[in-house]
Amino acid sequence: MFDLFDDAPQPDVAWYPAWLSPEEATIMLARIVAETSWRQERIRTPGGWVDQPRLTAWLGEPDAVYVYSGIRNVPQPWTPAVAELRDAVDALCDVRFNSVLLNRYRSGIDSMGWHADREPELGAEPVIASVSLGATRRFDLRHNATGVVRxxxxxxxxxxxxxxxxxxxxxxxxxxxxxxxxxxxxxTFRVITPGLRQ
Ligand SMILES: O=C(O)CCC(=O)C(=O)O
Ligand SMILES: [Fe+2]
Structure with a gap:
């Protein structure tokens, strides 16, 4: 049977709404908040430099270097709770993730604007595994060609x-x-291949 809406665009995603139990997620959240050195990055806007509306940390293997705003960023070492999550995500996805970006949204006022994760060192069709802990937030995906939002x-x-x-x-x-x-x-667990950047 053909569905009238068969050609409506759908992102290529796999969705596991209850990957961790609520109790496991609460414990993970507390461990990760406590063991991470959070950074307040600043970004350039037309009106000048402003704080990013969230805190961040970049963790991974020493060779998972990425270039961001012209700066060579060497990740911080894995911490125990994040390494536990990584091992579980690796097993599920059958991928060896070598880095992770942590974003800490202190409340609903913190956010992240429209973007795609398309740095050359991620490769052409990256697998990016996104684990969420704490308050429920909306995540929008918008199709470039049609504007369809999921x-x-x-x-x-x-x-x-x-x-x-x-x-x-x-x-x-x-x-x-x-x-x-x-x-x-x-x-967001990622595979960085530094050699992919020309
Ligand atoms: O917080 C999220 O769910 C998305 C984070 C994200 O898009 C990113 O780190 O690139
Ligand atoms: Fe992203």
């Missing part, structure tokens, strides 16, 4: 794996949600 509620303990053409054909964001007061930590 939204997910990224609940605590959920895992969203993006792969294939998702970065090439879609952008994504975590919009501000002023009504959310709780904190959320998101981890």
């Amino acid at each position: 939204s997910f509620r990224l609940t605590s303990g959920s895992l969203l794996v993006m792969r294939g053409q998702t970065q090439a054909q879609w952008r994504h964001r975590v919009p501000k949600e002023s009504a959310v007061s709780g904190e959320r930590v998101n981890l």
Whole structure:
């Protein structure tokens, strides 16, 4: 049977809404918040330099170097709780992730604007595994060619794996949600191949 809407675009994602139990996710959140050295990065805007609306940390193997704003960034070493999560995500995805970006949204005021994760060192069809802990936030994926938006509620303990053409054909964001007061930590596990940057 053909469905009328069969050709509506869908991102190439795998979605595990209850990958961790709520209890496991709460414990992980507390461990990761405590063991991470969080950074407040600044970004350049037309109006000058401003704080990013979230805290971040970059962890991984020493050779998983990436270039960001013209700076060579060497990751911080794996911490115990993040390494435990990585091993579980590796096993599920059958991928050896060598780095992870942590984003800490202190409340619904913190956010991340529309972007795609398309740095050359991620390769053409990157697998990016996104684990969410803490407050539920909306995650929007917008198809570049049609503007179609697919939204997910990224609940605590959920895992969203993006792969294939998702970065090439879609952008994504975590919009501000002023009504959310709780904190959320998101981890996006990635494979960095420094040699892919020309
Ligand atoms: O917080 C999220 O769910 C998304 C994070 C993200 O898009 C990124 O780190 O590139
Ligand atoms: Fe992203």
